[in-house]
Amino acid sequence: MRSSLIVQAATRLLVGLLLLFSIWMLLRGHNEPGGGFIGGLVGSTGFILYAIAHGCRAAREALRIEPQTIAVLGLGIALAAGAFAYLAGEQLFTGQWLFLGRTEENYGVPLSNILVFDIGVYLVVMGSVLTLVLALEEEV
Amino acid sequence: MAKTDTSGGPLGGPAGWISVLIPLILFGWFAQHLPAVAAGEVLAWQWDWVPGLGVSIGILLDGLSLSFALLITGIGTAVTLYSTSYLGGSPHYTRFVCYLMAFMTGMLGLVLSDNLLTLFVFWEVTTISSYLLIGYNADEAKSRRNALQALLVTGTGGLAFLAGIILIGAAAGTFQISAIEATLADHPLYVPILILVLAGAFTKSAQVPFHFWLPNAMAAPTPVSAYLHSATMVKGGVYLLARMNPSLGGTDPWFWTLVSFGGVTAVFASILAIKQTDIKQVLAYTTLMALGTLVMFIGVGTPEAIKAAMTFLLVHSFYKAALFLMIGVVDHGTGTRDATVLRGLARAMPLTALVAALAALSMAGVPPLFGFIGKEFMYKAALEADPAMVWVVSCTFAASALMFAAAGIVAWRPFTGRLADTPVRAHEGTAPMLIGPLLLAALGLGLGLFPDYAEALVRPAAAAVAGTEVKVDLYLWGGVNTALILSLVTFAIGWVLYLIHGRLRGWLLTWKSRFDPGWDRLLGWVAAGARWQTEVIQTGQLRRYIFVTFATLAIVMAWTVWRAELTPSMTLGDDIRIKHWSVLLFITAGAALVAFTNSRMTAVASLGVVGVGVALVFIMFGAPDVAITQLLVEVLQVVLVAVAMLKLPHLNHEYVKTLRIWDLLLAVVIGGLTTFVLLTVMDTPFDLRLTEFFEENSVPVAYGRNIVNVILVDFRAMDTFGEIAVVVIAALGAFALLRGTKRGTQ
Numbered sequence: 001m002r003s004s005l006i007v008q009a010a011t012r013l014l015v016g017l018l019l020l021f022s023i024w025m026l027l028r029g030h031n032e033p034g035g036g037f038i039g040g041l042v043g044s045t046g047f048i049l050y051a052i053a054h055g056c057r058a059a060r061e062a063l064r065i066e067p068q069t070i071a072v073l074g075l076g077i078a079l080a081a082g083a084f085a086y087l088a089g090e091q092l093f094t095g096q097w098l099f100l101g102r103t104e105e106n107y108g109v110p111l112s113n114i115l116v117f118d119i120g121v122y123l124v125v126m127g128s129v130l131t132l133v134l135a136l137e138e139e140v
Numbered sequence: 141m142a143k144t145d146t147s148g149g150p151l152g153g154p155a156g157w158i159s160v161l162i163p164l165i166l167f168g169w170f171a172q173h174l175p176a177v178a179a180g181e182v183l184a185w186q187w188d189w190v191p192g193l194g195v196s197i198g199i200l201l202d203g204l205s206l207s208f209a210l211l212i213t214g215i216g217t218a219v220t221l222y223s224t225s226y227l228g229g230s231p232h233y234t235r236f237v238c239y240l241m242a243f244m245t246g247m248l249g250l251v252l253s254d255n256l257l258t259l260f261v262f263w264e265v266t267t268i269s270s271y272l273l274i275g276y277n278a279d280e281a282k283s284r285r286n287a288l289q290a291l292l293v294t295g296t297g298g299l300a301f302l303a304g305i306i307l308i309g310a311a312a313g314t315f316q317i318s319a320i321e322a323t324l325a326d327h328p329l330y331v332p333i334l335i336l337v338l339a340g341a342f343t344k345s346a347q348v349p350f351h352f353w354l355p356n357a358m359a360a361p362t363p364v365s366a367y368l369h370s371a372t373m374v375k376g377g378v379y380l381l382a383r384m385n386p387s388l389g390g391t392d393p394w395f396w397t398l399v400s401f402g403g404v405t406a407v408f409a410s411i412l413a414i415k416q417t418d419i420k421q422v423l424a425y426t427t428l429m430a431l432g433t434l435v436m437f438i439g440v441g442t443p444e445a446i447k448a449a450m451t452f453l454l455v456h457s458f459y460k461a462a463l464f465l466m467i468g469v470v471d472h473g474t475g476t477r478d479a480t481v482l483r484g485l486a487r488a489m490p491l492t493a494l495v496a497a498l499a500a501l502s503m504a505g506v507p508p509l510f511g512f513i514g515k516e517f518m519y520k521a522a523l524e525a526d527p528a529m530v531w532v533v534s535c536t537f538a539a540s541a542l543m544f545a546a547a548g549i550v551a552w553r554p555f556t557g558r559l560a561d562t563p564v565r566a567h568e569g570t571a572p573m574l575i576g577p578l579l580l581a582a583l584g585l586g587l588g589l590f591p592d593y594a595e596a597l598v599r600p601a602a603a604a605v606a607g608t609e610v611k612v613d614l615y616l617w618g619g620v621n622t623a624l625i626l627s628l629v630t631f632a633i634g635w636v637l638y639l640i641h642g643r644l645r646g647w648l649l650t651w652k653s654r655f656d657p658g659w660d661r662l663l664g665w666v667a668a669g670a671r672w673q674t675e676v677i678q679t680g681q682l683r684r685y686i687f688v689t690f691a692t693l694a695i696v697m698a699w700t701v702w703r704a705e706l707t708p709s710m711t712l713g714d715d716i717r718i719k720h721w722s723v724l725l726f727i728t729a730g731a732a733l734v735a736f737t738n739s740r741m742t743a744v745a746s747l748g749v750v751g752v753g754v755a756l757v758f759i760m761f762g763a764p765d766v767a768i769t770q771l772l773v774e775v776l777q778v779v780l781v782a783v784a785m786l787k788l789p790h791l792n793h794e795y796v797k798t799l800r801i802w803d804l805l806l807a808v809v810i811g812g813l814t815t816f817v818l819l820t821v822m823d824t825p826f827d828l829r830l831t832e833f834f835e836e837n838s839v840p841v842a843y844g845r846n847i848v849n850v851i852l853v854d855f856r857a858m859d860t861f862g863e864i865a866v867v868v869i870a871a872l873g874a875f876a877l878l879r880g881t882k883r884g885t886q
Contacts, residue, residue: 030844033764035852041772048779068875071868078861093857095842110843117860118853124864128871129776135878136783 003053011053018046026122027115036118040125047126048133056138059130067130074123081116093117151221151572152228159237160224163216163244170201170209177206178596180603184254184318198254200318203600204382207454208251210597212372215461216244218576219367222465225572226363226472236276240367243269247372251379256305256315263301263344266373267294273368274360286356289659293353294343301340301380307333308387317383325391334393337384345377345431348405352655355424362468365420370427370460375453378434382449386607389441398439399528403535405432410542414641415648419477419550420467423460426503426546429539430456437521440532443602443610444521448514450601451614454594455502455514455584462499462580463550466492469573470554475563482554488566491574493555498581500551502588504544504634505627508616510588512627515540517614519623537630544634545641552638591615683799690806697813708819719760727753735804738793740785748778765848 022043029035051059063070082093090096101108151157173183183201201209220240227233246265253259268291275287305315311327312320324330341347346354357369368374381389381398388394409428416422430452437449469492470485471477486493502511518536525532559566568574587594591614602610618624637644679685730749737743751774758767834847834855844850852860 029846029849030853031846033768033846035765035846035849037852038765038768038772041769041776045772045775048776068872071871075865075868078864082857082861093861095854097843107843112843114842114844114853114857117857118849121853121860121864124867128867131871131875133776133780133783135875136780139787139878 008053011049015046015050018049019043022046022122022126026118029118030114036121037125040122041129043122043126044129044133047130051134051137056134059134063130067127067134069127071124071127071131074120074125074127076120077123078117078120081113081120084113084116152224152233155234155237156220156224156228159220159241160217162241163213163220166248167210167213167217170206170213173201173206174210174596177201177203177600180600180609182318182604186254189258193257195257195315196255197258198316198318199252200254201252202604203597203602204379204450204604205251207450207597207601208372208375208379209248211454211457212244212247212251215367215371215457215576215580216240218461218465218580219363221572222366222468222576223361223363225570226468227361232276236273236361239269239272239276240364243273243368243373247376250376254317256308256317259317260298260302260305263340263376264295264298266368266376267291267298267344270294270357270368270373273364274357276361276364277359280359283359286353286359290353290357292663293350297340297343297350300336300343304333304336304340307336312387320387322387323390324387330388330391331393334388334391334397337380337388338397341377341380342401342435343377344380345374345435346405346428347377347401347432347435348408349655351405351409351428352653352659354428355421356656358418358420358424362420362464362471365424366461366464366468370423370464371457374427374431375434375457378431378438378453381435381438382446382605385438385441385446385605389438395439395441395528398435399525399532402432402434402436402439403531405429406436406535406539407432407542410539410546411648413546414542414549414637414644415651417479417645419470419479419482419554420464422479422546422550423463423467426543427456427460429543430460433518433536433539436532436535437518438605440521440525440528442521442524443606443608444517444524446605447598447602447610447612448517448521450598450605451517451594452514453601454587454597455511458580458584458587459499459502459511462495462577462584463503465573465577465580466495466499467550469495469569469577472573473564473569474566479549479553481560481562483557484555484559485566486555488559489555489568491568491578495574495577495581496551496555498585499577500547502581502584503550504547505540505630508585508588510584510586510591510594513588513591513594513614513616515627515630516618516623519626520621523622533626537626540630541633541637544631545637548634548638549641588616687803687806690810694806694809694813697817698809701813701816706816706820708816709823710819723753723756723760726756731807735800735807738791738796740788740791741782744778744781744785748774751777763848765846 022039022041025034025042026036026039027034029039047059047063050062060066065073085094085096086092088094088096096113098111099108100111151160176183184198186196186198189195189197220237223233223236223240227236230236243266246262246269249262250259250266253262271287271291274290275283277283307329308320308324309315311324311329311333314320324333327333343350354369354374358365360369406429409425409432413422413425413429416425434449434453434456437445437452467477469489470482473489473492474482474485476482498509502509505511505515518540519533522532522536523529595612595614598614599610599612602612727750730746730753733746734743734750737746751770755767755770755774758764758770834851838844838847838850842850842854844854
């Protein structure tokens with residue numbers, strides 16, 4: 001399937017932007033609209049666009065890892081994030097926070113297993129959607 | 141069956157000696173509790189398993205469970221030792237041992253459980269392991285078929301039993317057997333409980349008309365037949381009846397059902413035993429007879445009858461296991477089990493002959509063996525079995541006489557006379573194959589001579605079944621009484637029956653069994669019914685599935701709205717402005733386009749328009765997160781459907797036109813009903829407690845201002861984890877499906 005030159009040229013710009021945007025969506029999710037689910041969807045549209053422009057094989061090569069592996073990996077990360085709370089002596093999936101450079105009026109850089117969990121969600125959504133779309137496109 | 145003489149090392153290798161050691165150690169452990177239990181103690185251990193459901197793992201060691209536990213582990217040791225030689229070195233020996241150990245676990249759990257639910261779990265473990273063991277020779281179609289038959293019959297009974305357990309739990313308020321205090325006879329649920337529990341017990345213990353699976357189960361290797369299908373598993377049903385006797389027994393329905401089913405099974409089975417030419421089949425039918433007799437005497441329910449049943453339980457387990465194992469040695473040593481061929485084996489197989497003689501004498505009920513005592517006490521109990529004395533005595537008498545003849549067929553004829561030609565030159569079995577049967581046969585003689593030792597087990601067992609103390613005094617010689625005279629007549633008739641058994645068999649062979657072909661016909665009907673309903677329901681058309689699903693939804697919603705008499709106030713509020721109306725128009729236009737277009741691509745794109753409109757609604761009412769998600773999902777959906785569409789055949793416009801009116805109608809109905817319900821929902825004031833909780837706690841507890849996301853990844857992270865797991869499973873499933881069809885079409 002050959003696509004038009006315009007799509008190919010635009011894709012070169014858009015894919016990078018979409019991926020960057022997806023990560024931004026993921027990271028801001030806790031305070032602003034966004035989050036792992038939306039981020040994952042945006043990220044997958046980036047690769048889908050790439051697949052439409054350059055073919056599925058190229059998209060798979062760009063991904064480097066099989067999309068289903070990404071999905072399962074994400075599930076594992078989410079579980080590990082939840083289990084981390086258990087190791088810390090609390091119930092599964094309880095939030096654990098670490099604020100780097102915390103001051104009176106500023107939280108500093110917040111690190112948490114919640115973020116790791118959200119990254120897991122991101123990977124699950126992106127991996128699952130790509131698994132489906134790439135398999136479908138290759139089938140056709 | 142003579143598969144192998146080459147075992148993989150001594151005692152069949154590690155799998156062999158471990159499998160012997162485990163039951164042996166357990167036997168020792170149970171035996172050490174014998175003095176305490178014989179003294180009337182009941183030992184109990186208990187710990188919670190699923191406290192929320194009232195399921196606890198409780199062990200109850202009283203006379204009844206100890207008797208069974210000793211039989212299971214004792215005969216288990218003999219059987220596993222035997223198997224090391226019988227099957228050792230066969231390629232699947234380790235697997236066999238695993239199945240056997242699984243069965244032993246299940247059986248021990250079954251008899252030791254103090255909780256009906258755990259009892260049921262172990263009950264099913266025995267059913268499944270029995271299936272695996274019957275089907276051990278899995279490359280034979282007959283084995284597979286018979287294994288499946290046993291599984292289906294006992295499994296169906298097991299389901300009925302489960303329903304019975306649940307009713308017992310409801311009636312008694314507890315699942316703990318020892319805590320069911322009063323009898324349930326006066327409870328309104330008594331008759332359903334009785335029917336369901338008896339269905340479980342009768343299928344497991346192969347009572348007529350569910351008996352047919354047991355002779356077929358003889359497709360299993362001989363040690364399995366000796367162990368599961370005579371000494372232990374098939375007695376599971378008997379155990380259940382005995383265990384439930386204090387709470388379910390003592391009523392007229394109980395008495396008449398058990399006495400009639402047990403009696404019919406005993407007589408019917410012992411007649412069929414004479415018909416068989418395969419010695420193993422003869423034994424299978426005599427096992428049925430024993431099970432019928434046990435059920436009958438438990439049904440009679442007098443202390444005498446229970447004493448007789450418990451004594452006969454031990455008697456039967458000893459002689460029947462010994463005989464089955466003996467058959468295996470004969471089969472191994474001669475290559476055949478045909479009663480019409482085997483003659484004069486006594487000289488070639490002296491030890492086997494000794495086993496056969498002792499066990500068969502016990503089976504025939506000849507003094508001074510333990511079997512004689514068992515039979516005497518059965519007659520004694522039968523003579524007092526009001527109000528069905530004549531029936532019980534007749535059944536016991538007929539079964540015992542036929543048993544005498546069967547003992548002759550199994551153990552007299554094959555060993556006496558001139559040595560006949562057999563496929564393999566007759567030779568004696570190996571030591572591991574003889575130790576077990578010899579011990580079991582000797583036990584039959586020893587307990588006959590010194591019955592006081594058996595009392596230690598029979599007394600607490602009978603007490604557990606009766607629910608009260610039972611006086612047990614076993615003796616060999618009780619003076620000249622009616623029971624003794626009956627015994628003598630039994631021997632005479634039995635002897636005559638043995639002499640004419642050839643002619644009898646010829647006559648019986650004209651009978652055709654209707655049960656086994658009937659089973660095949662039943663399965664045929666089930667398969668035909670399944671095929672029919674699959675063709676009707678599973679059309680394979682996605683359109684049809686979706687239509688049916690939504691039509692069902694519409695009917696259920698309409699029904700609910702009508703029943704609840706919902707009437708919304710139909711007020712829309714004041715804050716509906718022009719922008720809201722325009723979005724509404726946008727969505728409606730999209731939906732109308734979907735309904736009327738003739739192009740698939742237009743339809744999908746229009747559906748996307750509807751989705752975008754919905755996203756606009758979310759934005760207007762302050763849910764940007766949901767709006768973004770909605771938008772992305774819509775885009776992806778259009779892409780996915782568009783890709784899939786390349787593969788679809790061309791649309792048949794004429795055909796679509798005939799369907800469209802119905803789809804449109806359904807869509808309008810669903811939309812109308814949903815609107816109606818939502819308007820009703822708007823009328824009820826919102827419960828804001830959850831909203832307030834999240835608003836208050838989102839920042840201080842979870843350090844996040846985006847409440848939706850905080851709920852997703854923190855407050856309800858467990859739910860989210862479940863959801864993403866579903867996403868992965870769905871994606872992998874679809875992936876496998878797509879790849880599968882791809883390979884299929886190539």
